[in-house]
Amino acid sequence: MLWLFLILPVMTVTSRSFNISDKSTSKAISDRLIELVTQGAFRGVTYYRLAALADTIGPRLCGNESLTQAVNWVRDVMVSEGLENVHVERVEIPHWIRGEERARLIQPRYAKLSMLGLGNSIGTGSNGIQAPVLVVRSFDELTARCAEAQNKVVVFNPQCDWEAQPIGCYDIVVAYRHNGASHAAKCGALASLSRSAASHSIDSPHTGRLSYDPAYSKIPAASLSVEHADMLERFQQRNQLIEIFLYMEAQTLPNVIGYNLVAEIKGSSLPNETVLVSGHLDSWDVGQGAMDDGGGAMISWTVLSLLHSLNIRAKRTIRCVLWSCEEFGGKKTFFIIDFQSLII
Amino acid sequence: MLWLFLILPVMTVTSRSFNISDKSTSKAISDRLIELVTQGAFRGVTYYRLAALADTIGPRLCGNESLTQAVNWVRDVMVSEGLENVHVERVEIPHWIRGEERARLIQPRYAKLSMLGLGNSIGTGSNGIQAPVLVVRSFDELTARCAEAQNKVVVFNPQCDWEAQPIGCYDIVVAYRHNGASHAAKCGALASLSRSAASHSIDSPHTGRLSYDPAYSKIPAASLSVEHADMLERFQQRNQLIEIFLYMEAQTLPNVIGYNLVAEIKGSSLPNETVLVSGHLDSWDVGQGAMDDGGGAMISWTVLSLLHSLNIRAKRTIRCVLWSCEEFGGKKTFFIIDFQSLII
Known part of the structure; x- marks a missing residue:
């Protein structure tokens, strides 16, 4: 028709x-x-x-x-x-197929997190991953705090002035989506979340593809909405304990x-x-x-x-x-x- | 803490x-x-x-x-x-509690619809509601097509120039969210969906409260994202059969x-x-x-x-x-x- x-x-x-x-x-x-x-x-x-x-x-x-x-x-x-x-x-x-997926804030309160699994990501396994969170703004900060990332979920929350660099920011921020999982895995993290590569958001996550560096183990990776990445960073700034649950059925056929x-x-x-x-x-x-x-x-x-x-x-x-x-x-x-x- | x-x-x-x-x-x-x-x-x-x-x-x-x-x-x-x-x-x-809720496009293809149940709405019952759709842009259009609404889900897709009337449009569009369910019920509709009262959207539904007119039966009501309301209207303009499934656990305690x-x-x-x-x-x-x-x-x-x-x-x-x-x-x-x- x-x-x-x-x-x-x-x-x-x-x-x-x-x-x-x-x-x-x-x-x-x-x-x-x-x-x-x-x-x-x-x-x-x-x-x-x-x-x-x-x-x-x-x-x-x-x-x-x-x-x-x-x-x-x-x-x-x-x-x-x-x-x-x-x-x-x-x-x-x-x-690659996404399957079901979800992320939940467990501490300091229960909430649904707005997420999208990254294309090419592996899944979490049927039990999901529940772990504390380390928020960093850059690869340099992660390197400096690498020991803290062990057995945590690393959240990359890169900052960029999209108004000043409407084109340039995309590549700057996408680097964390694209390569973040392997950087986090290098420090022993269990999973990697990255701030949406988006100039604007209505708590709407933006996804895309990641690449795994063969030198490190593959860990699940997803994007978080701009708002939720910032919220996690604010928890950390207040020294509030952050714990999240991540479940992803993603797999590559x-x-x-x-x-x-x-x-x-x-x-x-x-x-x-x-x-x-x-x-x-x-x-x-x-x-x-x-x-x-x-x-x-x-x-x-x-x-x-x-x-x-x-x-x-x-x-x-x-x-x-x-x-x-x-x-x-x-x-x-x-x-x-x-x-x-x-x-x- | x-x-x-x-x-x-x-x-x-x-x-x-x-x-x-x-x-x-x-x-x-x-x-x-x-x-x-x-x-x-x-x-x-x-x-x-x-x-x-x-x-x-x-x-x-x-x-x-x-x-x-x-x-x-x-x-x-x-x-x-x-x-x-x-x-x-x-x-x-x-x-009032929302409970679980979802809307799905069944025909012409399967898709998740971006929806939010309206505050004060009743639920759909445990089987949900599956029905064809009638899209109208106004109460006048519904009145003219009232017979067609029988046993359907009525979708209100009111149009307003938000740039010209950044304040005025809200009330114009909210009227459909607030009163749409009873207008649809008057014509024998099974449920009512209304375009988000929003100037901008990233497929993000905007919710709010409805009122039921005691003269008509209460039917479940939800908002649809701007994008999905427009999509349903385009299906109708092409004479494509539209069928949706709506499930809402909403109830008033x-x-x-x-x-x-x-x-x-x-x-x-x-x-x-x-x-x-x-x-x-x-x-x-x-x-x-x-x-x-x-x-x-x-x-x-x-x-x-x-x-x-x-x-x-x-x-x-x-x-x-x-x-x-x-x-x-x-x-x-x-x-x-x-x-x-x-x-x-």
């Missing part, structure tokens, strides 16, 4: 052929494109496709059936639209086969040179993947739909690739492409 | 007596007050008290033991500070006794005229009650601590009242005070 919602708006565009060999025609084409997207039949199409993807398929974590559903859905509509060379490329991708989806409009005179438009279809399991990166994927696809509906064929090949597994490190591993052929 | 964290900062203030009968002394007093609060011993005291309250006691829903803990804690510190006439006033207050906490600095020449400073100590059960209204309560208390530490006695009595149950309609019911004696 979803198919129907998506094909109709695009099919209403009148097909009309353009020759793009001279400048005045290029101007006519760009005017026509802008008109179609802002006023005409393509107005809202990208949003409409994105909303249908995010609503009806929802989150599309690598290795999950929903990601394959998304690939199949877009592929089928691409074929029905008449895009060229529509096909999938097989890639081997990780299959064997790799599975995923699919990068490709569609093209072949170039008229330089078909072996390629202009790439792309986004990734996969997303984290606890959102809808609209911003990251359903929007990028739907825009990339709709570029081809738009050109095709006007029967525009450029000199070079326009290739749309919807990648399969960015959220698990796909930038390096799963983006298999012949970059030599691309026009940058 | 909490007591200790709170008394220390205030006790460091040097006591010094002021006569406030002439203007130049008034200026000296206000300068001294401002200096103490912005630079001196009282700098950060209100925040420190608020953080300790919100962290260590946490949410303080009417009728819960944590509210009594908060009253006792503040009262004991007020007494130890030497504030005058510190006492509690008994008030009968409601005792017999009324209990709560306490308004009072402290004063008696007036020197007009002790029977009163200047009131007040806030409410109770809060909703799913936050910390820092903004609503721990901050107001701690400010009101610290006004007296500050004046007392400087040994300032005004002509009129300064009375601090920390109310017990605003969140369950206390503005009308539980704020028992002789307003005749107040200087407005």
Whole structure:
């Protein structure tokens, strides 16, 4: 049924052929494109496709059936639209699953903590982990207090002025999410929690992936909301005893086969040179993947739909690739492409 | 142990007596007050008290033991500070409990919906409620589609331009939270969900209290996050079948006794005229009650601590009242005070 919602708006565009060999025609084409997207039949199409993807398929974590559903859905509509060379490329991708998870404050009072397990984390085992807490603001502070971390849950609460560094803070704070578990394990900690890499929060934890350093044992790791990380630090500043309980069923299953989806409009005179438009279809399991990166994927696809509906064929090949597994490190591993052929 | 964290900062203030009968002394007093609060011993005291309250006691829903803990804690510190006439006033207050609760999207796909049951709502019974959904934007639209609401879950998704009306929108949208259940019940609905009364959201539902119109049967009611209310409306716009499951253990227990906490600095020449400073100590059960209204309560208390530490006695009595149950309609019911004696 979803198919129907998506094909109709695009099919209403009148097909009309353009020759793009001279400048005045290029101007006519760009005017026509802008008109179609802002006023005409393509107005809202990208949003409409994105909303249908995010609503009806929802989150599309690598290795999950929903990601394959998304690939199949877009592929089928691409074929029905008449895009060229529509096909999938097989890639081997990780299959991590979250399972049930929770964190509870036990001392100085009982409370639910707002947490999300980090992608790639191991689980806690069926009994969970109950332990006192050590809060640190940095790796340096942890090094200085390494002996105190033994048999505790280490909470990383890095501070950054997001208003001053709206971009820079992300990498600074993500370092604790990404590498914190192994730093904590090095000091004998039982688990690692890290402040959300977020400029704003409504007690809403932000997750992402971690990496384990093979030199140290793997311990469970999760993110905590900004508010709860700060609360734990305030307890520590007041010398109040902090104890928490952490339960995570997370586990990594064997790799599975995923699919990068490709569609093209072949170039008229330089078909072996390629202009790439792309986004990734996969997303984290606890959102809808609209911003990251359903929007990028739907825009990339709709570029081809738009050109095709006007029967525009450029000199070079326009290739749309919807990648399969960015959220698990796909930038390096799963983006298999012949970059030599691309026009940058 | 909490007591200790709170008394220390205030006790460091040097006591010094002021006569406030002439203007130049008034200026000296206000300068001294401002200096103490912005630079001196009282700098950060209100925040420190608020953080300790919100962290260590946490949410303080009417009728819960944590509210009594908060009253006792503040009262004991007020007494130890030497504030005058510190006492509690008994008030009968409601005792609603949330219990476990959840909402799930069943069709067109399975998903957890972000919800919070509304205060005063009844529960769903142990089997929960599974039913199709009708989304409406207004009471007028529900009236027009009343027959369609029969045996469905009605979702109110009122729209308001919060940027244009940052204050006005709240009342417009809260009307659906407050009265939606009975409007839906009038049309034979099984349950009622309403879009969060929130200008911004990170899929974070905002709750509050509802009232039942005695003319109609009581049905369970909850708020939905802005994002999920909009998602349900988009499903309906696409003619996709929507089915949800709602489970709520909410129930109202017999009324209990709560306490308004009072402290004063008696007036020197007009002790029977009163200047009131007040806030409410109770809060909703799913936050910390820092903004609503721990901050107001701690400010009101610290006004007296500050004046007392400087040994300032005004002509009129300064009375601090920390109310017990605003969140369950206390503005009308539980704020028992002789307003005749107040200087407005």
